[in-house]
Amino acid sequence: MNLSSIHNIYFVGIGGIGMSALARYFKANDKQVAGYDKTQTDITNSLEELGVAVHFEDAIENIGDAFLDKRTTLVVYTPAVPRDHKELEYFNGHGFVVLKRSQVLGIITQNTFCLAVAGTHGKTTTTSILGHLMFESNVALTAFLGGVSENYNSNLIIKGTEVSVVEADEFDRSFLTLSPDIACITSMDADHLDIYGVADALNESFAAFAKKIKPNGKLFVKRGLPLQGITYGIEDDSDYSVQNIKIKNGAYVFDVKTPKTILKDLEFNLPGRHNLSNALIALAMAVEYGCPYQQLAKALASYKGVKRRFTYHIKTKDMVFIDDYAHHPEEINAVHQAVREMYPDKRVLAIFQPHLYTRTRDFVNEFAKSLSQFDEVMLLDIYPARELPIEGVTSEWLMGKINCTNKQMVSKAELLEKIHESKAQVMLTIGAGDIGEQVKYIKKEFSVTE
Structure with a gap:
C-alpha cells in the first residue's frame, strides 16, 4: 500500500498507547487524523491538543465527511475493539481499506532501517531507551513506543524517517508484520495464552519472528533463550555483558564488555536488574547500528524512564x-x-x-x-x-x-x-x-x- 496517496487516517480505538503513537506520526506527516475511543483520557486529550478530532460515542455520523471517502482514507483498528462496533462494521461493509495497527506499522517501517524490540517483558522500556540513545546520537529516526517517555513526554520520538525503532508485539502475532534489520528478544515467558493456547505456540511465534529479520540482519537474544543470535546478559560471558556493577547515589555505575572493547563507568538511573538488562540490550543495538560510544554513554546517563514503569x-x-x-x-x-x-x-x-x-x-x-x-x-x-x-x-x-x-x-x-x-x-x-x-x-x- 502506498501511504503517500492516503490523505485521511481514521482510528477505531485511537486512545490505545500504540494507536495514539501512529496517530501522532501521521499528524506530524501532515495527514488529516481523527478517531473514536471508548473513554476520554490524558492520551486522547493530548491528541486533541495536536488538532486530532476524537469522539467517544460509537456512531457513524460522528466519523466526519472527510473520512467517508474510501479513495483517500485509511482505517486503522485495534483488535481490542469488539467486532460488532458500528463504525468498524460500516468501514468493512463499504469497501474501505481497513488494517490492524501492526499492519500499518509494518508498512511504515518496511522502507526504513528498522530496529525492533521483542519479548514478553521489557519491550517498552528497551524501545524507549534505544530511541533516546539514537535521538541523542543524531540519528534521523522515528521511534514508536508502547508507553510515554519521561524524556519526551510522548509515545513518539521523531527526528526523521530514515530509521525506525519499534516494539515488536507478540500479542495476536502482530510482530510478524515486521521485517527488521536489527532485532532483539528480551524474554519468552508464557503469556497471552488466550491467543496462543500453550507456551510452545508462543515460542514458535518468536522463532518465526527471528526468521523475519532481513538478510545480513542481526538478532540479539538474552542469554539462555532457545534461539541463536548475539547474546547479552548480566555478569556472564555473553557477547555483550554488564560487569562490575556498583550503586552510587541511587544510580547504577557499571562496565559493558562488547565483542570489541570494554566501555567503562557507564551510568544508568533506573533501579532494578531488569532495567539494567534493558539498558544493556538497547546500548548493544545502538552500538551495532554504529552510534559513537561517547554519545551513547552521555545519553544513557540522561535517560529518565517511561511513565508507569517504576x-x-x-x-x-x-x-x-x-x-x-x-x-x-x-x-x-x-x-x-x-x-x-x-x-x-x-x-x-x-x-x-x-x-x-x-x-x-x-x-x-x-x-x-x-x-x-x-x-x-x-x-x-x-x-x-x-x-x-x-x-x-x-x-x-x-x-x-x-x-x-x-x-x-x-x-x-x-x-x-x-x-x-x-x-x-x-x-x-x-x-x-x-x-x-x-x-x-x-x-x-x-x-x-x-
Whole structure:
C-alpha cells in the first residue's frame, strides 16, 4: 500500500498507547487524523491538543465527511475493539481499506532501517531507551513506543524517517508484520495464552519472528533463550555483558564488555536488574547500528524512564510511592527485586489490580508466589479489558493463595482509607488496568507540602 496517496487516517480505538503513537506520526506527516475511543483520557486529550478530532460515542455520523471517502482514507483498528462496533462494521461493509495497527506499522517501517524490540517483558522500556540513545546520537529516526517517555513526554520520538525503532508485539502475532534489520528478544515467558493456547505456540511465534529479520540482519537474544543470535546478559560471558556493577547515589555505575572493547563507568538511573538488562540490550543495538560510544554513554546517563514503569510519585525519608505497569508474575518479581535493592530495610505494600480473567486463571499460582514476597498486599477486583468473566476466576480466589499475613481485598472507594491504616513506608501500585487512574488521588492524599 502506498501511504503517500492516503490523505485521511481514521482510528477505531485511537486512545490505545500504540494507536495514539501512529496517530501522532501521521499528524506530524501532515495527514488529516481523527478517531473514536471508548473513554476520554490524558492520551486522547493530548491528541486533541495536536488538532486530532476524537469522539467517544460509537456512531457513524460522528466519523466526519472527510473520512467517508474510501479513495483517500485509511482505517486503522485495534483488535481490542469488539467486532460488532458500528463504525468498524460500516468501514468493512463499504469497501474501505481497513488494517490492524501492526499492519500499518509494518508498512511504515518496511522502507526504513528498522530496529525492533521483542519479548514478553521489557519491550517498552528497551524501545524507549534505544530511541533516546539514537535521538541523542543524531540519528534521523522515528521511534514508536508502547508507553510515554519521561524524556519526551510522548509515545513518539521523531527526528526523521530514515530509521525506525519499534516494539515488536507478540500479542495476536502482530510482530510478524515486521521485517527488521536489527532485532532483539528480551524474554519468552508464557503469556497471552488466550491467543496462543500453550507456551510452545508462543515460542514458535518468536522463532518465526527471528526468521523475519532481513538478510545480513542481526538478532540479539538474552542469554539462555532457545534461539541463536548475539547474546547479552548480566555478569556472564555473553557477547555483550554488564560487569562490575556498583550503586552510587541511587544510580547504577557499571562496565559493558562488547565483542570489541570494554566501555567503562557507564551510568544508568533506573533501579532494578531488569532495567539494567534493558539498558544493556538497547546500548548493544545502538552500538551495532554504529552510534559513537561517547554519545551513547552521555545519553544513557540522561535517560529518565517511561511513565508507569517504576515511576516515583512520592520520595521522602518517611514515604515512598511508586507506580508500575507490571501485570505478569515475572514483571512483579522484577519490581520486587528493584524495590528491595533500593529499600532493603523498609516495609513494602503492594496494591495490585489483576489484568484479564484468562491471565489470572493461567498464572494464579505464579501471581500468588510473586505477591507473597511483599510485607503487605491489597488486591483490587480483576480488570476485564476485552474479556467476559470466567466462573470461579476472581481476585478473592487469588487472595486465598497468597502467603502473606497482612493481605486484604479493597475497593477503589476505600483504597485511601486502607492505605492510611497500613504500616508500610514504601507503597506500590501495580497493574495494567485502570489502577493508574488512582495514582493522582494517592499522590494528592499522601504528599507532604512544605
